[in-house]
Amino acid sequence: NKQVILNHCVRGSPKESDMEIRTARKKLKLPGGSSGAILVKNLYLSCEPYTYVTNGMSKMEGKIEGVNLESFNPGSPIVGYGVAEVLDSSHPNFKKGDLVWGITTWEEYSIITSTEGLFKIQHTDVPLSYYTGILGMPGMTAYAGFFEVCSPKKGERVFISAACGAVGQLVGQFAKLFGCYVVGSAGSKEKVDLLKNKLGFDEAFNYKEEAHLNAALERYFPDGIDIYFDNVGGKMLDAVLLNMTVHSRIAACGMISQYNLEHPEGIHNLLCLLTKRIRMEGFLVFDYYHLYPKFLEMIIPQIKEGKITYVEDIAEGLENGPSALIRLFSGRNIGKQLVAVTPG
Ligand code: NDP
Numbered sequence: 226n227k228q229v230i231l232n233h234c235v236r237g238s239p240k241e242s243d244m245e246i247r248t249a250r251k252k253l254k255l256p257g258g259s260s261g262a263i264l265v266k267n268l269y270l271s272c273e274p275y276t277y278v279t280n281g282m283s284k285m286e287g288k289i290e291g292v293n294l295e296s297f298n299p300g301s302p303i304v305g306y307g308v309a310e311v312l313d314s315s316h317p318n319f320k321k322g323d324l325v326w327g328i329t330t331w332e333e334y335s336i337i338t339s340t341e342g343l344f345k346i347q348h349t350d351v352p353l354s355y356y357t358g359i360l361g362m363p364g365m366t367a368y369a370g371f372f373e374v375c376s377p378k379k380g381e382r383v384f385i386s387a388a389c390g391a392v393g394q395l396v397g398q399f400a401k402l403f404g405c406y407v408v409g410s411a412g413s414k415e416k417v418d419l420l421k422n423k424l425g426f427d428e429a430f431n432y433k434e435e436a437h438l439n440a441a442l443e444r445y446f447p448d449g450i451d452i453y454f455d456n457v458g459g460k461m462l463d464a465v466l467l468n469m470t471v472h473s474r475i476a477a478c479g480m481i482s483q484y485n486l487e488h489p490e491g492i493h494n495l496l497c498l499l500t501k502r503i504r505m506e507g508f509l510v511f512d513y514y515h516l517y518p519k520f521l522e523m524i525i526p527q528i529k530e531g532k533i534t535y536v537e538d539i540a541e542g543l544e545n546g547p548s549a550l551i552r553l554f555s556g557r558n559i560g561k562q563l564v565a566v567t568p569g
Contacts, residue, residue, distance in 0.1 A: 228302040228332035229546040238485045244547040261316045262338045265309035271357035272550045272562040276305040303331040308356045326356035358561035359535040367395035368520045369513035374476040375452045379404035387456035389416035391561040396454045408445045412556040438464035457482045459490050466494035477507040536560030541568035
């Protein structure tokens, strides 16, 4: 059973050498009796900033209120989201052959003892890898963040950072379908082209090439931003605050620019929250999973009718898991980064 092991707690940006590939010789077997555990074959593993946070790779470990973080265990496989096939089950709700998505471990085969974080896959006429992205946790994050947190109105002006990623590319498409003007920022020309030419954004810019973020935002939003979907925090958030309209909204989805910093950057323009009566709300997708059936009802037809596109960046083979995971923090991933456990 090939595994991706986390060697030690990571300080600063993660490196490939923080993880290693190991082969466990012990044959996996379900505990006897009605333990409720299931044995699965992992098919796809999801790379996300969350994987980094919940595995104790960042200093944020243990600080997410209301979320039961997996306890960090050096020398154990990484814990994260994935798509898997059930091979054996002692749980009444799961049987051999079922396909599931949810929390699993980074190895070829896993025994999952707590099935609480697992969803049974009902729709199999779409790519199964989509359950790590558009039909999984990032999809729900985009849906809940945009529709529940941002309270959008038709015609509003929406800005999204890390717009070409797993979550951002969907927020932009939801906002366009809803009738908003949508601009995204991303870290390369290739991503900017994708946003404008494939994902239907009205405008996009490479934030790494802008000497002054404030000037860039003024260029694309001469009348201000009504909704900011924040995936990065830091300097971008600071510049955005200056450009928000009165009674605008900010969904604080993520702050990837801050996760690896020893000393997070200060935000200077918070006074704008008050003067412009901005509502800034942090949210966690875990509070919205009750909306998953409603989300599927909306998104499955949109995928089948080609109204929504999803860009994936697939690393082939479990041994490429470590390099795939760290791509997120240098922005090398183009679209949703995931790992196909067995090369296709
Ligand atoms: P992405 O697929 O967007 O990958 C991360 C991207 O972030 C990179 O491709 C890179 O794109 C950008 N990035 C990396 N480092 C920096 C930096 N220092 N400054 C600015 N941008 C950077 O990831 P996801 O879509 O999975 O996640 C997006 C955000 O949403 C993350 O902050 C994540 O933590 C958060 N999240 C929150 C959830 C919640 O429940 N609130 C649930 C899921 C995700 P670029 O080329 O643009 O630099």
